[in-house]
Amino acid sequence: MVILLLSVKQSFGLDVNITKKIHQAAGTLYRVNFKKKLQLKIPEVCAKLKFCEDIPDFPDDQISQLIDLLVADNIHFNRDLPDEGEDKHIHLCRSESTIYQPKAVKVNDDWHIVLNAKNKIVQSFKGGRCLDELNGSCSELVTFKRNYYGQCVQNYMGRPVIMLSTSYEEVISVPLLLPSCCSCVASSRL
Numbered sequence: 001m002v003i004l005l006l007s008v009k010q011s012f013g014l015d016v017n018i019t020k021k022i023h024q025a026a027g028t029l030y031r032v033n034f035k036k037k038l039q040l041k042i043p044e045v046c047a048k049l050k051f052c053e054d055i056p057d058f059p060d061d062q063i064s065q066l067i068d069l070l071v072a073d074n075i076h077f078n079r080d081l082p083d084e085g086e087d088k089h090i091h092l093c094r095s096e097s098t099i100y101q102p103k104a105v106k107v108n109d110d111w112h113i114v115l116n117a118k119n120k121i122v123q124s125f126k127g128g129r130c131l132d133e134l135n136g137s138c139s140e141l142v143t144f145k146r147n148y149y150g151q152c153v154q155n156y157m158g159r160p161v162i163m164l165s166t167s168y169e170e171v172i173s174v175p176l177l178l179p180s181c182c183s184c185v186a187s188s189r190l
Contacts, residue, residue, distance in 0.1 A: 093152035095182035
């Protein structure tokens with residue numbers, strides 16, 4: 001059932017219009033109609049990753065117009081900000097904190113365009129990743145009981161990301177696992 005049609009293509013010369021849905025199927029927020037067919041070419045450097053922040057031929061203009069329509073309809077996007085000030089804790093694993101601003105994400109081996117544009121980053125996610133190899137050692141500051149050892153593991157957090165479906169005909173919200181932090185955990189030698 002359709003309740004609202006937001007189409008400003010005629011009056012403002014935009015290349016996109018959207019139709020809001022009442023009954024949302026599997027995270028579908030809107031139906032989308034782009035005047036020009038969108039294409040997404042994932043760079044080789046991103047091919048083995050779960051998300052990509054830099055895509056040379058990204059359709060920034062169309063996505064920016066779509067973001068404007070969604071903001072006008074009071075859609076709220078996730079926007080994490082960097083921490084202010086100095087971190088007074090000692091980290092037990094070598095890690096790097098960052099703000100992810102993806103333009104494409106991989107869900108079930110399919111790439112999706114994320115609603116972030118060059119001059120309109122509306123979705124950002126605070127996270128962190130381990131700098132050492134898989135299951136690296138924890139800091140020497142910490143010791144463990146006999147038969148236990150410490151190792152650094154990558155943690156992930158599910159965050160809702162607003163993106164286009166693979167057909168580029170729907171705006172959808174999908175929970176995506178993003179690297180959140182690197183933790184020192186105790187593991188048994190037995």
